[in-house]
Amino acid sequence: xxxxxxxxxxxxxxxxxxxxxxxxxxxxxxxxxxxxxxxxxxxxxxxxxxxxxxxxxxxxxxxxxxxxxxxxxxxxxxxxxxxxxxxxxxxxxxxxxxxxxxxxxxxxxxxxxxxxxxxxxxxxxxxxxxxxxxxxxxxxxxxxxxxxxxxxxxxxxxxxxxxxxxxxxxxxxxxxxxxxxxxxxxxxxxxxxxxxxxxx
Amino acid sequence: xxxxxxxxxxxxxxxxxxxxxxxxxxxxxxxxxxxxxxxxxxxxxxxxxxxxxxxxxxxxxxxxxxxxxxxxxxxxxxxxxxxxxxxxxxxxxxxxxxxxxxxxxxxxxxxxxxxxxxxxxxxxxxxxxxxxxxxxxxxxxxxxxxxxxxxxxxxxxxxxxxxxxxxxxxxxxxxxxxxxxxxxxxxxxxxxxxxxxxxx
Numbered sequence: 065x066x067x068x069x070x071x072x073x074x075x076x077x078x079x080x081x082x083x084x085x086x087x088x089x090x091x092x093x094x095x096x097x098x099x100x101x102x103x104x105x106x107x108x109x110x111x112x113x114x115x116x117x118x119x120x121x122x123x124x125x126x127x128x129x130x131x132x133x134x135x136x137x138x139x140x141x142x143x144x145x146x147x148x149x150x151x152x153x154x155x156x157x158x159x160x161x162x163x164x165x166x167x168x169x170x171x172x173x174x175x176x177x178x179x180x181x182x183x184x185x186x187x188x189x190x191x192x193x194x195x196x197x198x199x200x201x202x203x204x205x206x207x208x209x210x211x212x213x214x215x216x217x218x219x220x221x222x223x224x225x226x227x228x229x230x231x232x233x234x235x236x237x238x239x240x241x242x243x244x245x246x247x248x249x250x251x252x253x254x255x256x257x258x259x260x261x262x263x264x
Numbered sequence: 265x266x267x268x269x270x271x272x273x274x275x276x277x278x279x280x281x282x283x284x285x286x287x288x289x290x291x292x293x294x295x296x297x298x299x300x301x302x303x304x305x306x307x308x309x310x311x312x313x314x315x316x317x318x319x320x321x322x323x324x325x326x327x328x329x330x331x332x333x334x335x336x337x338x339x340x341x342x343x344x345x346x347x348x349x350x351x352x353x354x355x356x357x358x359x360x361x362x363x364x365x366x367x368x369x370x371x372x373x374x375x376x377x378x379x380x381x382x383x384x385x386x387x388x389x390x391x392x393x394x395x396x397x398x399x400x401x402x403x404x405x406x407x408x409x410x411x412x413x414x415x416x417x418x419x420x421x422x423x424x425x426x427x428x429x430x431x432x433x434x435x436x437x438x439x440x441x442x443x444x445x446x447x448x449x450x451x452x453x454x455x456x457x458x459x460x461x462x463x464x
Contacts, residue, residue, distance in 0.1 A: 071318045071330065075311040081304065083296050084289065094315065095354050096283050098328055102316045104281065109312040111275040112297060116305045118271045119298060128298055130271065154295050 072098065124195070126171040126188050128153045136160075136169055143167040145201040149192065149220060151175050151208060159206065167204075170195065175207055175216040184219060193223065202230045209236045209254075272298065324395070326371040326388050328353045336360075336369055343367040345401040349392065349420065351375045351408060359406065367404075370395065375407055375416040384419060393423070402430045409436045409454075 072094050079090035097105045121127070122134035129135065136142065136156075146167030150156050156169050172187040196203070205220055207213035221231045237255035238247055247255070272294050279290035297305045321327070322334035329335065336342065336356075346367030350356050356369050372387040396403070405420055407413035421431045437455035438447055447455070 071311070071315045072328065075308075075315050078308040078311040081308075082293055084292070089284065091354065092284070093282055095328075095352065097312060097315060098319060098353075105312050105316045108275075108278040108281075109309040111271070111278040112305050112309040112312075115271045115275050115294070115297060116302045128272065128295075152295065153298075154291065 125169045126173060126191065127156055127169060145199060146204065147195065147200060148204040148206050150206050151213065155206065172216070175212045176219055177212045189220070189223070196224065196227050196229055200229055202232060204232050204234065206234045325369045326373060326391065327356055327369060345399060346404065347395065347400060348404040348406050350406050351413065355406065375412045376419055377412045389420070389423070396424065396427050396429055400429055402432060404432050404434065406434045
């Protein structure tokens with residue numbers, strides 16, 4: 065392309081490395097950035113640099129944080145006898161947003177997925193085991209309710225059971241606001257399986 | 265969100281300003297950038313800065329370029345009696361890629377769109393008029409074949425006609441590889457209207 069400079073090609077290539085961004089979208093974003101005021105583009109560039117410079121991982125739970133340990137691990141108001149295990153820091157953020165949990169977390173950094181070449185040693189599982197002592201009463205396994213998440217949950221429960229700690233799995237069922245008619249069979253089966261008595 | 269630092273919120277906000285990127289996608293991209301090696305994130309940040317520092321607009325045709333005038337305007341091999349008018353530099357890039365055109369260009373920087381508050385004065389139309397002299401034989405209006413593109417084309421043709429220059433519009437019809445069955449009525453009507461005799 066005669067009109068396109070090396071700079072724009074380089075930016076398109078960089079944007080196309082992002083997940084879910086193909087070359088077409090990358091091109092559209094690059095041309096957009098070309099048109100916006102210089103400050104707006106710089107703000108984005110600086111935000112990316114800033115993120116990598118300031119944000120790291122909590123040495124206890126591997127949550128993302130600007131300070132180590134992270135605010136959750138430092139929070140004295142939280143229950144310290146329960147650890148909720150999640151795949152990614154985004155999952156932690158989602159659970160925090162729900163305000164349904166006031167214990168500690170452990171971020172695995174992924175899920176066991178042989179197809180992607182991710183085994184137990186690639187996750188923060190050893191680090192989880194070192195956290196489990198007599199002060200820990202329950203470990204809630206909140207990996208995603210899909211094949212890999214379930215496999216990871218099973219692996220963890222086998223590993224943790226000998227330590228004498230209670231291991232629970234988040235409930236799978238119909239999403240609130242969902243519709244029975246449109247739910248898949250697996251979800252319906254899980255929803256029936258996990259039925260609970262109604263308190264009168 | 266207790267786990268999320270200011271840095272990540274700031275990056276999410278910046279990414280969400282990009283066209284077609286909502287807050288959810290912005291979050292996913294930000295967490296992705298958090299996980300990639302530092303160098304990879306810096307390469308993206310630098311590519312953005314670099315773009316804004318090095319790339320500008322051609323003072324003749326308003327194509328994007330690192331040098332002024334742009335390579336197309338400087339190219340002595342090209343026909344200088346024909347100007348192809350496009351909305352955006354991306355359209356110019358697409359036409360160049362097709363290798364079907366060897367004349368000059370003029371990038372309007374958008375299309376007339378009252379709903380978006382874009383009038384003729386917001387486009388490089390005055391600049392186009394100053395380029396039209398006796399050396400220009402034809403102006404090909406290659407704005408997009410949609411309502412706003414057509415309105416812009418009509419506006420330009422009315423403006424240029426008094427200057428005694430030949431004004432043409434790119435053909436609208438069925439895309440190559442397309443299927444009559446799935447074409448919309450408007451496209452079919454245009455394809456019939458623009459039918460050409462088959463050379464024997």
